[in-house]
Amino acid sequence: MTTLFIADLHLSPGRPEVTEAFIAFLQQRAAGAGALYILGDLFEAWIGDDDPSALASRVTAALRELTEAGTQLAFQHGNRDFLVGKRFAEATGATLLGDEAVVQLDGRPVLLMHGDSLCLDDVAYQRFRRKVRNPAIKWLLAHLPLSKRLQIAARWRAGSKAANRNKPESIMDVTPQEVVRLMDRYRVQTLIHGHTHRPATHRVKLSAGAGERWVLGDWGPEAWAIVASQGKLDLQHWPIHS
Numbered sequence: 001m002t003t004l005f006i007a008d009l010h011l012s013p014g015r016p017e018v019t020e021a022f023i024a025f026l027q028q029r030a031a032g033a034g035a036l037y038i039l040g041d042l043f044e045a046w047i048g049d050d051d052p053s054a055l056a057s058r059v060t061a062a063l064r065e066l067t068e069a070g071t072q073l074a075f076q077h078g079n080r081d082f083l084v085g086k087r088f089a090e091a092t093g094a095t096l097l098g099d100e101a102v103v104q105l106d107g108r109p110v111l112l113m114h115g116d117s118l119c120l121d122d123v124a125y126q127r128f129r130r131k132v133r134n135p136a137i138k139w140l141l142a143h144l145p146l147s148k149r150l151q152i153a154a155r156w157r158a159g160s161k162a163a164n165r166n167k168p169e170s171i172m173d174v175t176p177q178e179v180v181r182l183m184d185r186y187r188v189q190t191l192i193h194g195h196t197h198r199p200a201t202h203r204v205k206l207s208a209g210a211g212e213r214w215v216l217g218d219w220g221p222e223a224w225a226i227v228a229s230q231g232k233l234d235l236q237h238w239p240i241h242s
């Protein structure tokens with residue numbers, strides 16, 4: 001059985017071709033797969049499961065179709081869609097994963113992460129992350145009126161764009177020591193993550209030997225997925241037609 005991993009689609013009404021490519025992915029490549037793991041930032045913004053947008057309901061329905069046909073679906077939060085909650089999970093048939101999830105893949109443990117928590121050199125972002133991921137703040141956010149949450153989400157996106165423009169390239173990538181620390185801690189030889197938009201496979205030197213870090217790519221102008229089958233991983237990409 002095939003297992004698929006994707007991340008960083010950043011679906012938004014402004015890029016309908018990416019949404020179309022995702023729906024086509026679900027109906028063609030993912031159809032018949034054993035499991036699909038979405039490792040965060042499926043959405044460019046998610047202000048709560050009560051979002052009445054056409055995009056939210058279209059994507060929810062397409063995911064529901066996949067799970068009803070028998071494919072397991074698991075969702076991990078990204079920094080953009082960390083407010084995805086139980087209602088979305090129930091509506092799509094997805095399981096919500098923790099920020100550091102170990103799953104068995106053809107008999108070996110694999111650590112799954114979105115990847116933002118690995119970028120420790122970005123001190124300003126980590127401070128922001130601690131603030132908004134605090135359960136009390138998340139609870140407060142979830143109980144604000146929709147219009148207020150839309151405003152806050154727009155302000156965060158603008159702020160993050162402005163801040164990232166002035167950051168050196170290196171601090172936007174993962175901190176290598178943090179990768180080793182977590183892979184050692186969970187005793188895994190494989191880590192799959194997204195977030196950095198730097199699709200690649202890296203060798204990692206671990207206490208117990210050699211490991212591999214697989215990085216997913218963000219969608220548009222190309223789509224990216226890791227396809228796991230019979231113990232082998234394959235990082236694939238294909239064009240998105242606008």
Ligand SMILES: [Mn+2]
Binds near residue numbers: 008079114196
């Ligand atoms: Mn991200």
